[in-house]
Amino acid sequence: MKKEKLVDKLTTKKEITSWEDIEGVADTPEEFLTELTKHKALFIKPKSFSPIDGSYWLFEGATHFLISEAKEGKTTFIKKELSKIKKQVIVFDGDSNGIEMTKGLPKNILWLQPTDADAMVNKFIDQIEAGIDFSDYVFVLDAMQNFTNEKDMDSNKGITEIMMRLKKLTATGATLVVLHHITVTSGGTLKAKGNQQGIYSSTDIIYAFFRENGLTALRSRINSIPNDTELGYGEEEPISTADSKLTTLRDRL
Numbered sequence: 001m002k003k004e005k006l007v008d009k010l011t012t013k014k015e016i017t018s019w020e021d022i023e024g025v026a027d028t029p030e031e032f033l034t035e036l037t038k039h040k041a042l043f044i045k046p047k048s049f050s051p052i053d054g055s056y057w058l059f060e061g062a063t064h065f066l067i068s069e070a071k072e073g074k075t076t077f078i079k080k081e082l083s084k085i086k087k088q089v090i091v092f093d094g095d096s097n098g099i100e101m102t103k104g105l106p107k108n109i110l111w112l113q114p115t116d117a118d119a120m121v122n123k124f125i126d127q128i129e130a131g132i133d134f135s136d137y138v139f140v141l142d143a144m145q146n147f148t149n150e151k152d153m154d155s156n157k158g159i160t161e162i163m164m165r166l167k168k169l170t171a172t173g174a175t176l177v178v179l180h181h182i183t184v185t186s187g188g189t190l191k192a193k194g195n196q197q198g199i200y201s202s203t204d205i206i207y208a209f210f211r212e213n214g215l216t217a218l219r220s221r222i223n224s225i226p227n228d229t230e231l232g233y234g235e236e237e238p239i240s241t242a243d244s245k246l247t248t249l250r251d252r253l
Contacts, residue, residue, distance in 0.1 A: 047060060047061030047062065047170075047173070048060050048061065049061065049062055049204070049221075049222050049223075051224070052085055052087065052138075052175065053085065053086060054084040054085040054086060055081065055084065055085050056231060056234040057081075057207065057215055057217075057225075057231055057234075058081075058085065058138070058175060058177070059175070059204070059205065059222055060135075060173075060175060061135070061170055061173055061174070061175055062170075062175060062176070062204040062205060062222065063166070063167055063170055063176045063178070063202070063203050063204045063205075064175070064176065064177045064178070064203070064204065064205050064206075064207065065144075065177075065178050065180055065199065065200075065203045065205070065206045065207065066078070066177060066178070066179050066180070066207045066209050066215075067179075067180045067181070067182050067192050067206065067207070067208055067209070068181070068182055068208065068209040068210060069181070069182050069184075069190070069210075070181060072209060072210055072211050073209075073211050074179055074209045075093075075095070075097050075101060075142055075179065076101075077209060078091070078140060078142070078177065078179065079091075079101065079105075079109070082108075082109055082138065082140070083105075083106040083108070083109060085108070085138070086108065087108065087136055087137060087138050087175070088108055088110070088136055088137045088138070089108055089109045089110065089137070089138045089140065090109075090110045090112065090124075090137060090138070090139055090140070091109065091110070091111045091112060091140040091142060092112055092114065092117055092120060092121060092139070092140065092141050092142065092147070093111060093112060093113045093114075093142050094114070094117035094141070094142060094143060094145075094146025094147060095142050095143055095146065096113050097113075097142070117146045117147055118146075118147060118148075118149050118150070121141070121147055121166075121169070122149075124139070124169065125165070125168050125169065128168060128169065128171050128172050128174075129168070129171070131172065132172060133172050133173060134169075134172050134173060134174035135172065135173025135174065136173075137174045137175070138174065138175045138176075138177060139169050139174055139175070139176050139177070140176075140177045140178075140179070141166070141176070141177070141178045141179065142179045143178075143179045143180055143181055144162075144178050144179065144180040144181075144193075144194070144199075145180075145181070145193065145194075147162075147166065147178075148162050149161070149162065149165055153193065153194035153195065154194055154195055155195065156195060156198060158195070159194060159195035159198030159199060160198060160202075163198065163199065163202035163203075164202075166178065167202065178203075180192060180193065180199070181193050182208075200219055203219070204220075204221045204222065205217055205219070205220045205221065205222050205225060206218045206219045206220070207231075213230065213232065214230075214231060214232040214233040214234075215230075215231040215232065215233075216228070216229070216230045216231065217229045217230075217231065
């Protein structure tokens with residue numbers, strides 16, 4: 001049976017949205033590689049990780065995690081901080097934080113409280129896999145446990161699948177912020193919910209947020225923000241002392 005030429009499949013952009021769509025259509029490795037590189041939708045857009053104008057903690061195209069205990073005010077913090085940037089912001093509020101949180105929103109923030117958080121995110125992933133450029137957008141997921149796509153957040157396999165899916169939101173240049181909860185263990189230490197190491201290994205920068213301290217970069221792949229940099233609430237000179245909560249959290253990393 002004659003194989004379908006890859007070049008023919010690539011003429012209609014909508015036909016190719018995943019790696020599975022290009023299996024078995026090339027006659028030679030050379031043809032496969034040559035034609036494959038013409039279809040940019042299958043590749044992650046190169047990321048500069050340059051600072052986003054108006055923010056002291058957000059970086060272009062990066063996957064940010066903001067972790068804290070419940071009732072520390074991370075959602076309120078996000079609302080205030082994202083109103084300062086010029087990018088379009090879409091908040092997927094899986095925690096249904098209430099109508100008060102949606103009041104007084106600036107024009108650049110769209111606050112969605114979907115009945116099915118995963119289904120809504122999948123719609124955006126479909127657009128991204130079709131090659132739509134979202135480099136002018138920041139996606140916010142509040143909070144991670146609402147966006148697992150029914151995968152096990154505690155297992156290695158489950159967290160890998162969860163993180164691979166969420167990072168697809170950045171494939172065409174969007175910036176991603178994931179809010180996540182910390183729990184207190186029986187020994188009194190703090191731990192991120194789920195498979196902590198799996199989360200950290202797939203994230204560009206992880207902030208701890210506490211009402212008293214503001215932000216601390218616990219783990220970072222951003223050159224300008226080393227590990228353990230305490231940014232507070234945006235002081236020009238980052239603070240460097242950690243309170244006991246941050247110390248116990250670092251001990252878990």
